[in-house]
Amino acid sequence: MSRLTDIPIRIESPDRIQSPRLTESPRAVAGLGGGVMAILAELVGLLERLASGDLPATIDLRSLPMSPQDRIALQSALGDGEVQATLDAQGLSSIRETRVPGLWWVEHRDPRGEIIAESIEVTRIPQILMSALDEIGAGAAALRAQIANTHVA
Amino acid sequence: MLHTDAHITVGEMLRRHGISRRGFIKFCTATASAMALPPEMGVAMADQLRGAVRPSVIYLSFQECTGCLESLTRSFAPTIESLIFNVISLDYDDTLMAAAGGAAESARDKAMHDNFGKYVLVVDGSVPTGAGGGYCMAGGRSAEDILREAAKGAAAIVCVGTCAAFGGIPFADPNPTQAWPVTAIVGDKPIINVSGCPPIPEVITGTLLQFVTTGKVPDLDEHLRPKVFFGNTIHDRCYRRPFYDQGKFAKTFDDEGARNGWCLYELGCKGPTTYNACATIKWNGGTSFPIESGHGCLGCSEPGFWDQGSFYAAQSAAAWGKAGEAVPRKVMEVAAAAVVTGGALGVGSAGVSRMRQRRSEQDAIDRKSDGG
Numbered sequence: 001m002s003r004l005t006d007i008p009i010r011i012e013s014p015d016r017i018q019s020p021r022l023t024e025s026p027r028a029v030a031g032l033g034g035g036v037m038a039i040l041a042e043l044v045g046l047l048e049r050l051a052s053g054d055l056p057a058t059i060d061l062r063s064l065p066m067s068p069q070d071r072i073a074l075q076s077a078l079g080d081g082e083v084q085a086t087l088d089a090q091g092l093s094s095i096r097e098t099r100v101p102g103l104w105w106v107e108h109r110d111p112r113g114e115i116i117a118e119s120i121e122v123t124r125i126p127q128i129l130m131s132a133l134d135e136i137g138a139g140a141a142a143l144r145a146q147i148a149n150t151h152v153a
Numbered sequence: 154m155l156h157t158d159a160h161i162t163v164g165e166m167l168r169r170h171g172i173s174r175r176g177f178i179k180f181c182t183a184t185a186s187a188m189a190l191p192p193e194m195g196v197a198m199a200d201q202l203r204g205a206v207r208p209s210v211i212y213l214s215f216q217e218c219t220g221c222l223e224s225l226t227r228s229f230a231p232t233i234e235s236l237i238f239n240v241i242s243l244d245y246d247d248t249l250m251a252a253a254g255g256a257a258e259s260a261r262d263k264a265m266h267d268n269f270g271k272y273v274l275v276v277d278g279s280v281p282t283g284a285g286g287g288y289c290m291a292g293g294r295s296a297e298d299i300l301r302e303a304a305k306g307a308a309a310i311v312c313v314g315t316c317a318a319f320g321g322i323p324f325a326d327p328n329p330t331q332a333w334p335v336t337a338i339v340g341d342k343p344i345i346n347v348s349g350c351p352p353i354p355e356v357i358t359g360t361l362l363q364f365v366t367t368g369k370v371p372d373l374d375e376h377l378r379p380k381v382f383f384g385n386t387i388h389d390r391c392y393r394r395p396f397y398d399q400g401k402f403a404k405t406f407d408d409e410g411a412r413n414g415w416c417l418y419e420l421g422c423k424g425p426t427t428y429n430a431c432a433t434i435k436w437n438g439g440t441s442f443p444i445e446s447g448h449g450c451l452g453c454s455e456p457g458f459w460d461q462g463s464f465y466a467a468q469s470a471a472a473w474g475k476a477g478e479a480v481p482r483k484v485m486e487v488a489a490a491a492v493v494t495g496g497a498l499g500v501g502s503a504g505v506s507r508m509r510q511r512r513s514e515q516d517a518i519d520r521k522s523d524g525g
Contacts, residue, residue: 058192089176108179114438116183119192127196128182132174134164 036074046122056123164203166239188359198366208365209264209272212246215296216289216323217278221314221351228354236358258292265306274307279316279323280338281330288330309343318346325459343370346377350453355434356382387424387450390432421465422449429454
């Protein structure tokens with residue numbers, strides 16, 4: 001046995017043990033808790049400010065005391081929009097616009113698949129999707145070198 | 154011209170390792186989230202760090218068990234690999250580095266010389282002063298000697314673990330090696346205490362990253378611990394807190410209360426007087442923390458935790474001092490000895506004055522109690 005993961009131990013988180021409804025579909029979650037309603041109200045305020053020219057904002061979902069049911073309820077309330085992007089950098093990330101334009105649900109995972117950050121960004125487009133200027137310059141130089149080294153038949 | 158890794162920026166190092174700006178934003182976003190910083194800080198942190206030269210970090214291990222380093226190497230966000238390879242230049246760590254003997258000592262001396270006034274000094278373990286410092290020697294020099302020299306050029310000192318921060322287990326009665334915390338030796342440098350036995354890995358890496366990013370010492374509590382991680386008691390954030398409020402306590406480790414997950418206060422839990430982030434950040438990548446596994450908090454991030462009697466006896470908050478100012482009387486007495494021997498030891502004035510201040514506060518509390 002050479003690796004820790006080879007040890008046959010299964011860890012069940014208390015949340016999962018106490019929350020059998022986690023496996024149910026979002027539709028099965030009846031109503032919205034007070035915490036979820038508060039988040040939705042905050043999002044409305046941030047959206048209105050963004051629409052009037054204010055700066056983008058972010059809500060860190062991991063800093064909020066949300067139960068798994070709350071999370072599902074919030075996802076269900078916001079739904080899915082037109083854009084879904086997958087980022088493959090140091091693990092996969094899911095960046096998708098919700099049904100509400102300007103609200104982006106961003107979930108970052110590490111190379112092991114564990115969620116390391118989860119937030120709702122109130123913005124026209126999340127910054128992480130935009131190419132960096134220095135990397136664009138480096139990319140252009142690399143492409144130029146590639147062209148120079150390519151022999152046309 | 155000699156172009157060493159120590160002089161390249163974080164951004165260049167990231168490129169060398171094939172990590173894009175996006176990948177680094179993820180890293181910083183996760184770190185900001187773990188540190189309870191505003192979420193926007195992730196992008197700002199990433200952009201600032203990419204242009205910065207990687208700061209030199211020198212990690213000294215003294216009278217310790219290596220549990221703190223074991224903890225550090227298990228950090229999930231950020232991982233220690235990403236921190237070492239991309240953000241900092243770990244120039245000396247006698248446990249992790251491949252070099253040994255004279256080559257290792259030379260690497261430390263070179264890093265200290267090249268980065269004088271700028272490097273971050275991480276200290277793990279207490280500093281034994283008994284037997285002429287003979288209880289902990291490396292390369293023929295005592296821990297105290299090495300610490301004093303390394304502290305001279307440090308921008309800040311991060312004390313990792315309760316031993317370096319408060320003396321820890323070596324400092325416990327009867328303290329046979331005459332061990333001291335770093336604050337008793339060095340008094341003229343910014344010191345950040347990251348206590349715990351061991352500290353939570355993400356608290357160590359988060360504190361290092363925060364200092365590296367901002368170049369500033371974070372807001373500290375009276376024990377010099379970052380408030381962002383040590384601002385609340387375990388009890389404040391414990392998921393069993395409702396049972397405490399309802400007066401539902403486990404009386405033994407196998408009774409009905411224990412099975413129902415009731416409060417462990419009567420089984421010796423020190424959560425009400427212990428400031429740490431175990432209940433929120435948790436351990437092993439957020440899996441759980443001791444209370445979640447059915448065992449009370451030992452109070453390991455507080456000064457003098459080893460001398461508080463049984464871990465399994467319920468203690469009133471009074472026995473641990475006023476909440477948040479938990480400096481036990483015995484610690485105060487030993488600290489008073491530090492004042493007496495301070496001249497001979499060259500004990501730093503700042504650390505001692507802090508202990509003096511706490512002693513006078515404790516004495517005032519005691520006098521008030523005695524006087525009814």
